[in-house]
Amino acid sequence: MSPHVVLLALALVYLGFLGNVDALWRLQCEGIVALAPIDPIMSPGKTGSHVHTVKGSNGFSSSATVADLLNGNCTSCQVQQDHSAYWTPALYFIDSNGVITAVPEVAGHLTYYKYTPCYVNGVLTYPSAMPNGLTMISGDTYQRNFTYPIPDPPMPWSGADVTQEALRQKAIGFNCLNYGKTPEASLYRHFLPTKDYIDANCVDGLRLELLFPQCWNGSLDSSDHKSHLAFPDHSINGGACPEGYDQLINQIFYETIFDTAAFADQTGSFVLANGDPTGYGYHGDIIVAWEEGVLAAATTLCGPDTNSNDVGASGITSECPVFDITPNAEMAACKIDKPANLRLLNVNGPMPGLPLDNPIQSGPAYATRPTSGTPPSTPSLQSPGPMPTLSYSSGSSGTNLEDGNIYADHSTTTTTMSSGTIATAPTASSTSSVASALNLPAPGPTVAPVAPDVNPEAPNVAFYTVSTSMTTIGAIAYENVLVEEVVTVFVTSGAAVAKRSHVHGRGRHRHHARGT
Numbered sequence: 460m461s462p463h464v465v466l467l468a469l470a471l472v473y474l475g476f477l478g479n480v481d482a483l484w485r486l487q488c489e490g491i492v493a494l495a496p497i498d499p500i501m502s503p504g505k506t507g508s509h510v511h512t513v514k515g516s517n518g519f520s521s522s523a524t525v526a527d528l529l530n531g532n533c534t535s536c537q538v539q540q541d542h543s544a545y546w547t548p549a550l551y552f553i554d555s556n557g558v559i560t561a562v563p564e565v566a567g568h569l570t571y572y573k574y575t576p577c578y579v580n581g582v583l584t585y586p587s588a589m590p591n592g593l594t595m596i597s598g599d600t601y602q603r604n605f606t607y608p609i610p611d612p613p614m615p616w617s618g619a620d621v622t623q624e625a626l627r628q629k630a631i632g633f634n635c636l637n638y639g640k641t642p643e644a645s646l647y648r649h650f651l652p653t654k655d656y657i658d659a660n661c662v663d664g665l666r667l668e669l670l671f672p673q674c675w676n677g678s679l680d681s682s683d684h685k686s687h688l689a690f691p692d693h694s695i696n697g698g699a700c701p702e703g704y705d706q707l708i709n710q711i712f713y714e715t716i717f718d719t720a721a722f723a724d725q726t727g728s729f730v731l732a733n734g735d736p737t738g739y740g741y742h743g744d745i746i747v748a749w750e751e752g753v754l755a756a757a758t759t760l761c762g763p764d765t766n767s768n769d770v771g772a773s774g775i776t777s778e779c780p781v782f783d784i785t786p787n788a789e790m791a792a793c794k795i796d797k798p799a800n801l802r803l804l805n806v807n808g809p810m811p812g813l814p815l816d817n818p819i820q821s822g823p824a825y826a827t828r829p830t831s832g833t834p835p836s837t838p839s840l841q842s843p844g845p846m847p848t849l850s851y852s853s854g855s856s857g858t859n860l861e862d863g864n865i866y867a868d869h870s871t872t873t874t875t876m877s878s879g880t881i882a883t884a885p886t887a888s889s890t891s892s893v894a895s896a897l898n899l900p901a902p903g904p905t906v907a908p909v910a911p912d913v914n915p916e917a918p919n920v921a922f923y924t925v926s927t928s929m930t931t932i933g934a935i936a937y938e939n940v941l942v943e944e945v946v947t948v949f950v951t952s953g954a955a956v957a958k959r960s961h962v963h964g965r966g967r968h969r970h971h972a973r974g975t
């Protein structure tokens with residue numbers, strides 16, 4: 460076999476390995492239910508260490524239980540039956556005088572519930588519904604450095620790049636938004652860009668991104684609130700779950716946009732509420748709390764498109780008949796009843812330091828949690844130390860544009876098929892042998908073969924649709940179709956629709972305006 464054929468086979472089995480990632484729904488959270496130092500996972504029953512922007516049930520509190528969340532009378536998110544709580548650190552701006560102000564958050568935070576299949580004990584498996592009471596944390600609030608290659612190497616990853624520590628740090632993204640350019644891939648940049656870079660390149664703001672682990676050991680929590688969950692070895696692209704994690708749950712992905720452009724005419728810098736000016740310490744939390752049976756029913760009816768079921772193909776939450784949809788105005792109006800000790804706390808600014816006098820720790824050493832009585836830090840505009848440089852990089856024809864460009868470009872070679880050849884699907888034996896070469900488990904028996912479509916540009920060539928997605932550029936969204944032709948992999952884009960209409964569906968071209 461020639462080197463070209465070997466590389467081609469590697470690319471094909473890799474796409475086959477990821478070929479069923481198109482099912483998801485995007486849970487829009489139009490409102491912020493709380494902007495406060497509240498964290499019932501890490502600081503139960505007391506004031507948290509830093510300010511969080513919280514979405515979800517207004518039953519949220521420092522001691523919130525599943526019952527408390529379910530008893531909330533509203534949610535700031537789209538599905539009325541979802542009483543879960545979702546939270547991340549707020550973002551702040553420090554001006555040249557050391558005065559700190561909260562960066563406004565753009566309404567419409569998205570929580571993606573993705574149905575990315577993974578290998579579990581050697582079998583390609585689809586996710587099951589998460590149970591109520593499951594707690595999830597992604598990221599590490601004290602992290603202040605990144606010791607892995609920049610940018611991420613092409614997939615498939617190996618060695619140090621597939622350790623849980625590496626996968627955790629690569630699950631953070633800072634997406635530079637410029638709707639006049641082709642968008643960057645999600646999770647392309649794992650650090651907070653400098654203010655100068657943001658001003659010059661991110662004219663429409665900064666989208667903070669966070670991926671949660673989806674391999675589960677069956678426990679609702681663990682002593683560190685993390686080790687009961689693990690990332691598959693190809694992170695956002697699925698992969699194989701580590702030994703001991705024999706259950707698979709939805710892959711959760713956050714997108715939160717901040718209006719950094721509001722400070723474009725000011726000298727200063729940005730810092731997370733936890734005192735992190737690097738971005739390496741970005742993190743997020745979840746407590747799962749759905750009305751009984753709803754998430755399981757939605758997972759079955761509106762999840763993977765394994766039976767050509769049209770319901771789960773689009774990714775539009777309102778199209779799933781299991782869900783009752785909350786109007787935007789009601790989402791925006793939903794708020795918690797803040798405890799008395801937090802009602803007078805200034806969390807928006809202007810103020811001389813971060814709320815709770817949280818110290819700014821630039822690293823690269825691992826940050827420490829402030830103790831009671833710690834003197835407040837003086838806000839500084841100094842650089843957080845040597846930071847990597849990573850230019851604006853838009854997606855290319857080799858990029859899988861799943862969701863909001865959620866996959867980086869991993870293609871390394873493209874070979875054009877000779878004219879007149881009829882493409883056939885890779886056989887189980889051929890993909891198994893190449894999977895072995897990649898040190899991946901062979902495909903499990905649970906996935907049915909995908910029937911070929913006819914290429915309208917060349918009727919005598921069959922092609923296989925791997926996934927479709929929508930990419931938002933300003934007020935326009937484009938449909939992207941990722942297909943394979945045995946030796947050719949490419950992406951095509953379709954017609955324009957309203958902003959945030961990320962339509963998915965194998966081979967479909969269905970366009971929707973953003974729901975309310």
